[in-house]
Amino acid sequence: MIDNIRTIAVVGSGYMGGGIAQSLAIVGFPVVIADVSVQYAEAARARLIDEADRFEASGVFPVGAADAVRKNLTVARDIETAVAHVDFVQEAVSEVVAIKHEVLARISAAASPEAIIGSNTSTIPVSELDVAVVGPERFLNVHWSNPAPFVPGVELIVGRKTDRATLPIVKRMLTRAGRSGAEVADVPGFVLNRLQYVLLKEAASIVEEGVASIQDVDTIVRTTFGFRLAFFGPFAIADMAGLDVYANGFHTFEEGFGPRLAAPQLLLDQVAAGRHGVKNGGGWTGDVDADRLRALEDYRARAYSALVRLRADLGPSPLEADAVAPAATES
Template identity: 35%
Template sequence: MKNISVIGSGTMGNGIAHVYAQSGFAVNLVDISADALARALKTIEKNLDRMVAKERIDEATKNSTLANITTHTDLKTGVANADLVIEAATENVDIKLKIFRDLDAFTKPECILASNTSSIPITKIGAATNRPDKVIGMHFMNPVPVMKLVEVINGYATAAEVTALVMETSKKLGKVPVEVNDYPGFVANRILMPMINEAIISLFEGVAGVEEIDTVMKLGMAHPMGPLQLADFIGLDVCLSIMNVLYEGFGNPKYAPCPLLVNMVTAGYLGVKSGEGFYSWNHGTKELIVSKQFKK
């Protein structure tokens, strides 16, 4: 595989485009918004500059990486020659199914179609196409240029040779691919999200405060950041969506999202993206400041 198309130029999409381009692949970055594509290229260049400053890459690698990326606002044009398409659009099942129906129509028959979804079933996505054997999940972690893991998710009909090729390609990026099967939350979010939800329940029930809960997990369990801070970074709306997928998929009350999480999302407290979650993110400092609603 030489030609990669990435659908969506947000945080995950531009990160995926970055790592493929840096590894020598020709990348088409596709988004309906020209402004979003311009912001994505600036983000990639900024991240490359940071890598140059830290002497992780040289200037020539930075320039070749940027040269490997072409932007498109037309989906059909952007995927016409793709060997592999990675969809990184918003985590909305209807949007994703529409994209995959279009990809099925616009790409070469042999093209592999992958989704970066963190929770939507790959089998369901594959069923929207005429090539479910060539549909697979590639769940990259944020920030993509830094995090080594790629969760490779087999749909019910995904062909073994497709899985093998995606695993091999992931290794060429310097990533560590882990093969999992298509059940709600896969592995990463099936374990992570209930932990985050339990931290929110502990806060909701008054067991401890925001800083106390996060400190226990950072110092006691060697987590790089506490679960409430991590929830703010992921986006509380995303956390709620994944918890609902787990709850609906397993029908087990242990996956029911905490009422506090539901209320915060309803009120627009989404974490970093909205400027306020469990912490305040509009303070212009690296210091963590607990959101005023949780201050004692």
């Protein structure tokens, strides 16, 4: 297996694959793209260059980004040509097992035996895809998020046959691209989409029950807990609100909605151990003394106020009907 990623092929140049290729080209990786036809890949390259020009002109991309895309992003006539001599191949084709099997078989047959191969599947376990891969020990899921040029988190999932030595190599590539790789288990939906889909399902239930409209649910999410999620994950937010408060809240939910919204044992164990979050010294996210608590409070205040100012500067999105609302406190 290669010990460092220097050259990259992206197979599938649509919205996700194109965004990944663009992100890697901007930071200096030579990237070759391939798709169902050379004409489709050439059109994708032209689109990505045009987009980089527009984004650089508006200040969204750094100066020099568009020239980097022009210089580093090339097109191959087919998949086999694209992957033949690169260190890393990112597959980003349709989220259909049969299509991925066909493409991964072609990639792994033509790529160097030392090349690492990553899928960008958002929900399909590695164990359902590696059966099509020649040399599955060099195969893993490298799941970028949409839109790839801007969202910094990437899920990394190794399968039952994956050599774990691939992880630090891929992480170094992601770090160079300004991304953070987080390893999660090989289960359907992994973490990102398991959480995202559960939120959408509960949001849909709220609308179906007549509790709130689609527009009002979206407003609540983006101006309350969704606002905080830009800086803190759910465990940190619960630690700041108080784990005993959450336990009491789950009691109310269980009475109203039944066992599906009962308190998780992970929470009850913390409360039983007397760890109620930052207010009494720590919880899930570690011990918090007085100095660390003050630093946390100061950071949170700066972060939330900066986001309020940013939203005010940007104004409401084209999808919003209301004005920008201030952030809420934890609850």
